[in-house]
Amino acid sequence: MKKYLLLLIFLGGFIAAQMPNISSVWMNNSQPYVGTITAQKIPMKVKINISEQDKKNDQEYFISGFSLVETTHTNFEGKLKITKYKVGNKRNTVFGEYQFSEEGVGKHSGVLKGKFIYTFLWNKKTEKIENQFIEFIGSWKSYDGKLDYPTNWKNQ
Numbered sequence: 001m002k003k004y005l006l007l008l009i010f011l012g013g014f015i016a017a018q019m020p021n022i023s024s025v026w027m028n029n030s031q032p033y034v035g036t037i038t039a040q041k042i043p044m045k046v047k048i049n050i051s052e053q054d055k056k057n058d059q060e061y062f063i064s065g066f067s068l069v070e071t072t073h074t075n076f077e078g079k080l081k082i083t084k085y086k087v088g089n090k091r092n093t094v095f096g097e098y099q100f101s102e103e104g105v106g107k108h109s110g111v112l113k114g115k116f117i118y119t120f121l122w123n124k125k126t127e128k129i130e131n132q133f134i135e136f137i138g139s140w141k142s143y144d145g146k147l148d149y150p151t152n153w154k155n156q
Contacts, residue, residue, distance in 0.1 A: 023051040023061055025118065026080060028134065028155045035153025037069055037140055044069050046112075046136070046153050051080075059083075063100060072108050076100040080116070094118040098136060107142055112151060114138015 032047040050064035064077040078100035086093040100112040120132040135154040141147065 021053045021058075023053050025132070025134070026051040026061060026063060031156065032068075033134070033136065033153040034156050035136070035151065037151045038149040042069060044151065044153060054079075063098070065100075067102070067112070069108075074102045074104060074109060076102045076112065078112075090121050092120055092122055098138070105143065107144065107147065110140055110142040110147065112138060112140050114151065 027048050027050075032045040035044050035046070036042060037044040045068040046065065047068075048063055048065040050062070052062045054060040054062060059082040061080045062077070063080050064075075066073060066075045068074075078098065080096060080098045082094055082096040084095040086095070094117075096116050096118075098112070098114060098116055102109045102111065114137050116134060116136045118132070118134045121130045122128075123130050133155065135152070137152050138150075140149050140151050
């Protein structure tokens with residue numbers, strides 16, 4: 001009987017443990033992420049307007065926003081998925097993957113895909129996040145497969 005009770009307590013801890021909703025983090029205080037696209041490092045901005053935690057999988061977020069490269073403004077939507085945590089005494093890191101599909105069918109519409117790293121310091125006294133840094137490293141590939149460029153953007 002004691003074994004069953006311990007098993008129930010153990011499983012209850014797993015069920016109760018849930019990733020906190022950090023959907024506001026991805027919106028970057030309503031500021032665009034700034035970076036580059038292509039080997040020539042053409043300036044690129046990415047703005048996330050909507051970020052919602054998946055109710056069934058708390059490690060995933062539904063994302064919606066737009067990208068701006070030169071004069072090309074393109075809406076996108078997709079998912080961001082947390083894959084790993086690294087908790088330190090003060091510095092913490094969250095690793096994950098993203099895939100955002102752009103609207104449209106032209107040669108300048110495609111998929112942004114890659115990995116991200118979210119690093120922040122946790123202030124135990126104030127119980128608040130400080131000095132957060134988010135970087136997205138990946139690629140953009142056109143729907144027709146003819147264009148494939150490296151991308152990199154981060155919060156400022």
